[in-house]
Amino acid sequence: MTATRILVLNSGSSSVKYQLLDMSDNSRLAVGLVERIGEETSRLKHTPLAGDGRSREQNRPIADHDEALKAVAEELSQDGLGLDSPELAAIGHRVVHGGKRFTQPTVIDDAVLKEVERLIPVAPLHNPANLTGIRTAMSLRPDLPQVAVFDTAFHTTMPESAARYAIDVETADAHRIRRYGFHGTSHAYVSRKTAELLGKRPEDVNVIVLHLGNGASASAVRGGMCVDTSMGLTPLEGLVMGTRSGDVDPAVIFHLMRVAGMSADEIDVLLNKKSGLIGLCGDNDMREIRRRIGEGDEAARLAFDIYVHRLKKYIGAYYAVLGRVDAVAFTAGVGENAAPVREAAVAGLEELGLAVDGALNAVRSDEPRIVSPEYARVAVAVVPTDEELEIARQTYALVANRAGDRQEN
Incomplete structure (x- = not known):
């Protein structure tokens, strides 16, 4: 070809x-x-x-x-x-x-x-x-x-125990209600690059990937295959995001309908566009939130703490799902550039083998790198994502294989 x-x-x-x-x-x-x-x-x-x-x-x-x-x-x-x-x-x-x-x-x-x-x-x-x-x-x-x-393809390897919601099976199947996950090209690319960074094959590595941009998602990747991810039927579930709430009690929706008189469309806009960081403090730019924290802004501090608390919950949950974790990889705009988020997300998790080195974590670079100290049992990595390269790689591999098959026949 x-x-x-x-x-x-x-x-x-x-x-x-x-x-x-x-x-x-x-x-x-x-x-x-x-x-x-x-x-x-x-x-x-x-x-x-x-x-x-x-x-x-x-x-x-x-x-x-x-x-x-x-x-x-x-x-x-x-x-x-x-x-x-x-x-x-x-x-x-x-x-x-x-x-x-x-x-x-x-x-x-x-x-x-x-x-x-x-x-x-x-x-x-x-x-x-x-x-x-x-x-x-x-x-x-x-x-x-x-x-x-x-975007959803990488997550189709999730077992049914992770992909199914605990609702009536016939209703779920009739309306295709299940957890699909998103940001799949990013999670595929970053989990593979993390294995390379560790000098190992993807099939030998367990990775927790944290894709933290305006949209944010986590995944548990065992041996190169996704076994759980934080987004669900839509990109609304999971982590606190720039404008999305992430996990909420579903009864919040019924409460807002009954007590506040809000329509389904109004609640949709609330949870997807007026929640998350922007709903908590009026800003969805982590740089601006950190600046405000430095000036003593309590709303910004609380938003940051809620954001990090949810991250810790997913790190801990996916550690339990995987059983053994070789690396936690941060990626996307916030994950790659916000050193305080990385530091706060693993702070207090030393018993799980997680820590960051302050000097390494502070370095700005476009290259994949380890920011944990040598003694840490679990590597903390920063791996810039490249979804376009991943799409191109998968596209080229497919058409090259098809061309090869035609030549053989």
Whole structure:
């Protein structure tokens, strides 16, 4: 297989993020973002990573995803990287929800499109936008393999004891109610890179991965396979997040309906967009919260303490699930950059073999690294995530294997 380039597309409701990678050496050739699609003024920022690497920016109306992807194609063509290039092997699409069916990256056909569409009720904000991006890309390059890489796929290895909710089985099955988990490409990438950091094979390592961004999730990974994760039917369950509550007593919803007269839609907005850190203290930026704590702000301090308390609970719970833990890996915006969060999350867990070295933990770096002292039984790692590279890697492996199978036949 001579074509080695993969275009990765992440289509949101009003945005398209993209990266073009060369899988011969995992290098990035171009990155970009189209945002505010359908608004009066849209913005396209494109950065070629060869030559002078200067970004180009457009600010103009971009009506829909079809027009957005055509604009992206034009930008890539200016750099000699167009969608018509024979070096382009496939387009890899991030798809948020794949349900129980999609456990691996999948070449997209009509049946796949129908199933992703069928899953819209459990991912109403994400799957429609993902579908729009896929259909537009297919219209631009109908001859090129289009591959769906699902956020939920990595978590399909969870046993039923972890994936099932304790509700009536017939009701759950009829409405596809179970724990699916999200951020799967990040958890897959980080758990594998953590094993490499330890000089071991993924199948020999047990890792607790903490993906801490504005959205946040934890996973318990045994031998390279997910056995539990904090997000559930939707990305609302689990850790305290930037604007999401994470775990709450479900009866809170009924209480708000009966006592506050709130509608289901109002409660949905409350728990997903007005809760978490922003609900507790009015800020969802951990840097700003830390600044406010330094000035003696009690609301910010309480928000931080609640955030860390939930982290500790999940670390302890997943330690119990795994039985043996080789590493706890922090990743994503907060996990990679907020040293005080890492320190606070493992403070007091010395009996479990966890500790951080103050000097190592304070170092800022884009490289995977260990921040625990040599004597610690469990490594505490900081592993920058790379979901786009993971999507490209899975996409390329799939199309390369298919090409190899065709040659053999």
